[in-house]
Amino acid sequence: xxxxxxxxxxxxxxxxxxxxxxxxxxxxxxxxxxxxxxxxxxxxxxxxxxxxxxxxxxxxxxxxxxxxxxxxxxxxxxxxxxxxxxxxxxxxxxxxxxxxxxxxxxxxxxxxxxxxxxxxxxxxxxxxxxxxxxxxxxxxxxxxxxxxxxxxxxxxxxxxxxxxxxxxxxxxxxxxxxxxxxxxxxxxxxxxxxxxxxxxxxxxxxxxxxxxxxxxxxxxxxxxxxxxxxxxxxxxxxxxxxxxxxxxxxxxxxxxxxxxxxxxxxxxxxxxxxxxxxxxxxxxxxxxxxxxxxxxxxxxxx
Amino acid sequence: xxxxxxxxxxxxxxxxxxxxxxxxxxxxxxxxxxxxxxxxxxxxxxxxxxxxxxxxxxxxxxxxxxxxxxxxxxxxxxxxxxxxxxxxxxxxxxxxxxxxxxxxxxxxxxxxxxxxxxxxxxxxxxxxxxxxxxxxxxxxxxxxxxxxxxxxxxxxxxxxxxxxxxxxxxxxxxxxxxxxxxxxxxxxxxxxxxxxxxxxxxxxxxxxxxxxxxxxxxxxxxxxxxxxxxxxxxxxxxxxxxxxxxxxxxxxxxxxxxxxxxxxxxxxxxxxxxxxxxxxxxxxxxxxxxxxxxxxxxxxxxxxxxxxxxxxxxxxxxxxxxxxxxxxxxxxxxxxxxxxxxxxxxxxxxxxxxx
Ligand SMILES: Nc1ncnc2c1ncn2[C@@H]1O[C@H](COP(=O)(O)OP(=O)(O)O)[C@@H](O)[C@H]1O
Ligand SMILES: [Mg+2]
Numbered sequence: 001x002x003x004x005x006x007x008x009x010x011x012x013x014x015x016x017x018x019x020x021x022x023x024x025x026x027x028x029x030x031x032x033x034x035x036x037x038x039x040x041x042x043x044x045x046x047x048x049x050x051x052x053x054x055x056x057x058x059x060x061x062x063x064x065x066x067x068x069x070x071x072x073x074x075x076x077x078x079x080x081x082x083x084x085x086x087x088x089x090x091x092x093x094x095x096x097x098x099x100x101x102x103x104x105x106x107x108x109x110x111x112x113x114x115x116x117x118x119x120x121x122x123x124x125x126x127x128x129x130x131x132x133x134x135x136x137x138x139x140x141x142x143x144x145x146x147x148x149x150x151x152x153x154x155x156x157x158x159x160x161x162x163x164x165x166x167x168x169x170x171x172x173x174x175x176x177x178x179x180x181x182x183x184x185x186x187x188x189x190x191x192x193x194x195x196x197x198x199x200x201x202x203x204x205x206x207x208x209x210x211x212x213x214x215x216x217x218x219x220x221x222x223x224x225x226x227x228x229x230x231x232x233x234x235x236x237x238x239x240x241x242x243x244x245x246x247x248x249x250x251x252x253x254x255x256x257x258x259x260x261x262x263x264x265x266x267x268x269x270x271x272x273x274x275x276x277x278x279x280x281x282x283x284x285x286x287x288x289x290x291x292x293x294x295x296x297x298x299x300x301x302x
Numbered sequence: 303x304x305x306x307x308x309x310x311x312x313x314x315x316x317x318x319x320x321x322x323x324x325x326x327x328x329x330x331x332x333x334x335x336x337x338x339x340x341x342x343x344x345x346x347x348x349x350x351x352x353x354x355x356x357x358x359x360x361x362x363x364x365x366x367x368x369x370x371x372x373x374x375x376x377x378x379x380x381x382x383x384x385x386x387x388x389x390x391x392x393x394x395x396x397x398x399x400x401x402x403x404x405x406x407x408x409x410x411x412x413x414x415x416x417x418x419x420x421x422x423x424x425x426x427x428x429x430x431x432x433x434x435x436x437x438x439x440x441x442x443x444x445x446x447x448x449x450x451x452x453x454x455x456x457x458x459x460x461x462x463x464x465x466x467x468x469x470x471x472x473x474x475x476x477x478x479x480x481x482x483x484x485x486x487x488x489x490x491x492x493x494x495x496x497x498x499x500x501x502x503x504x505x506x507x508x509x510x511x512x513x514x515x516x517x518x519x520x521x522x523x524x525x526x527x528x529x530x531x532x533x534x535x536x537x538x539x540x541x542x543x544x545x546x547x548x549x550x551x552x553x554x555x556x557x558x559x560x561x562x563x564x565x566x567x568x569x570x571x572x573x574x575x576x577x578x579x580x581x582x583x584x585x586x587x588x589x590x591x592x593x594x595x596x597x598x599x600x601x602x603x604x605x606x607x608x609x610x611x612x613x614x615x616x617x618x619x620x621x622x623x624x625x626x627x628x629x630x631x632x633x634x635x636x637x638x639x640x641x642x643x644x645x646x647x648x649x650x651x652x653x654x655x656x657x
Binding site for chain 2: 212
């Protein structure tokens, strides 16, 4: 279940970037196209629908055989269980809070570090620029499982195991290269003449960047930050290897931890997954305009 | 206000491109100086070096009496207008104009006064509250000019400011810029690849080619006696006819027998080329006095004149400017006659003017 939530979340914003489906024979879609799209939609959306359904079913209906599609009793108990446990906050709600802190701080850090770097790579003649940029990108090629062991050992030395700071640092490290690459494209689009003009008008180079280029980059920064945020929010491998205690864990390993006992409270798992997926969907939807604007920043053309 | 002195400028970009090989310029106080050359010859680089946006590899730049090599752009007290106007898109015209003044920290009242003055000069009244996106190309260019002059800088640098405008507007703006420069008396360095613009604007023109200055002179000098074959082929539309000649009996004679008056002091033993302006030739009836046989290849009717392209002894691209009243059919056999004064003569091997 947890995995399908991740999928649902990460395909949301990405979809904005896929080119519109190719049209066969001019206007409208062909029968074949519609059929294929329908199959795809059912396959993709069924787990999501099932998750939402399960999260509002009474336990009796959750375990009913044959499965009840429509005639189940609706309840919000599972959602209550996500947030409150007997005698105060639930462990899950703490993990959600941890996720907010870790994803938020690492995104801010990656943006603060990555945007100026992207600007520098775009504007200045840097020695072996292409090699550097390739090296930066190549750090993203590595699957997290490959690096997680050495990082685990290093973190143990530095006492960063099972700390939020540890997660924040590793997520920042993963998001900075992405931010640099994506932002460099946006900076390239903003003509350097704005900064030239500002420098002739009496500003220093940094002031010129801060006062003229940065405002024009905001849509791009928003788009980039959303992607970084979603990466950190969804990240599972580092989180499960590097953290263990309830007050440090982020939501993905916490939700996964619900599965695996002798009995699994599927209603709770589904409700937690919905809560986990919702912010990202909402956030991506809110900045959708910026995501599109980010892609077509070309509005300021030479 | 100040003159600008560029000495032995050389610029090599970090990627190894040599954009400026060697440029010396001496621009007078209050002069409208035009740098003319084809795309890629180093005009923008030279201008940006003067502005301080690009650091020259070697060479000195003086503005007024100050050596500005190490001064940042902000301290050189010059204004630049870019080919792409670089108006801040998020600011209204009024704030775009006020910006350089606010950077200087002028009091509010004075900022308003200067903005109004610049707006009046460039007739921007109705545009003051619009953002750049809602201005036409010509209007954006006027705002860019106003922004340059609002600070009352010591010099204006203009990098092909009219390239993005359509032909009619370009002619209007040309007049406007020339008038403005005359009225303000501020030194202006104007970069263009358009020789018509250069001729009509410049007090003096520097012709650049491959990072070097080929010639500096008034528009008339540059037109009458281009200093090199490159200049000869670059200036004038159509440009000079370059006709191979040899010296014989105190005359210049082309292979087809066209006779030209030689300038004094010609070397005898070299391969020479005479540069003859289209208006210094004449298409005549075949066999007319002093004419040599030729044939019309084609004709361009331009309304107020006709440009005949004639075949003269195998050189198929000799261009002749004629009044529109004289008509010859294509392919007609005609005569070709030289009517002008002494032509400019070039050495083929050095490509330079010899006399
Ligand atoms: N930032 C740069 N880095 C490397 N080469 C450059 C740069 N800017 C210009 N050049 C090169 O320098 C030469 C001169 O360019 P430029 O001064 O822009 O010419 P122009 O303005 O006369 O067209 C060109 O070959 C151009 O490609
Ligand atoms: Mg240029």
